[in-house]
Amino acid sequence: MKHPKVINLVQEPEVFYRIQNKYDRIISVLGGSMQVGQVVNSDIDLIDITRRGLPKSVVITVSLILGISMEKMSSLLHVSHRTIQRKGDDELLNVYSTEQILEIAEVISRGIEVLGTLENFTKWLHSDVRALNYSKPLDYLDTSFGTKLVKDILGRIEHGVYS
Known part of the structure; x- marks a missing residue:
């Protein structure tokens, strides 16, 4: 089966909205399959990528999408900004x-x-959200529990539950 070309969200955001496959959307956020180093069709592929590692350039891409500094991005990853700076883009x-x-x-x-x-x-990510005690969802993206909580709130919004 031929896999469709995955679009880079930063370069072509309007095309991103037409992508239906969950994995293609995630890879698009990360800069495309060339950036990630493989095509992703399942959670098993995501596990393989996690074990292998993503290149530093993906961190830059995600920080641009989120509209945050590399310092803030480093804090979300619990890595010093200097450590990120020292890495080469392909490292x-x-x-x-x-x-x-x-x-x-x-x-x-999911948010898009x-x-x-x-x-x-x-x-929305940079605004104070009632369901988070008037904190910003962005500040919860530094842990697995936080990202799950933010996705749960997005699910409630999708179903019309006041959040």
């Missing part, structure tokens, strides 16, 4: 940073799906 992140990036990419994909556009999602 691979460790398992923990890679897993967190993949979880953040899933939140981005629920809120309609990248602009709407990033505006």
Whole structure:
């Protein structure tokens, strides 16, 4: 089966909205399958990527999408900004940073799906949300529990539950 070309969200955001496959959307957030180093069709593929590591360039891509500095991105990954700076663009992140990036990419994909556009999602991400005790969803993207909580809130929004 021929796999469709995955679009890079940063380069062509309007095309992203037409991508139906969950994995293609996540890979698009990360900069495309060339950036990630493989095509992704299942959670098993995501596990393989996590074990292998993602390149540092993906961190830059995700920080641009989120509209945050590399310092803030480093704090979401629990890695010093200096450590990230020292890495070459093709140098691979460790398992923990890679897993967190993949979880953040899933939140981005889900947020765009629920809120309609990248602009709407990033505006929401940087706003105080009642369900988070008037904290910003962005501040919860540094842990697995936090990303799950943000995805749960997006699910409630999708179903019309006041959040």
